[in-house]
Amino acid sequence: MEKVYLETTIFSFYYDDRPQPEIVARRNWSRRLIDEVRTAYLMVTSPAVLTELSRGGKPHKNDAHMLALSFPALEITQRVKEMVVVYLQHLVMPRDPLGDALHLALASFHKCNYLVTWNCAHLANANKFEHIKHVNDLLNVLTPAMLTPLEILGVEP
16 A cells, blocks of 8 residues: 655645635645545654644644544654755755655655645655655655645646
């Protein structure tokens, strides 16, 4: 069974109740991903996701946190921490070591086939993929496909 790492934005959009059409669409696709496709993959998350979901003042943060807790959490090992440092040294991700670099390191180290996110600036960004793959090749780890829920669902935007 293929392994899917669910990044923080998936859980956050699942409960987002803002009325803007783009937000409503992302909420609906996030719900379809989790509610309809969950059994087709081994879906996992991480302590990094749980930490991010617990921050801030969003009214739905507790619901999103509880939903994330229903998925297995990948371990943040010493090797994962070392990978984060390498990503930051190679300018693969922004300098927030608890953010995108940690998500990428977790998904890569734990051999996830996919990292699913709504973060198209740093993770699901085709322009960054070759750079990420190059650094992961240096680290001798798998590079997961970094996708939005649309790509997993096979939906045309």
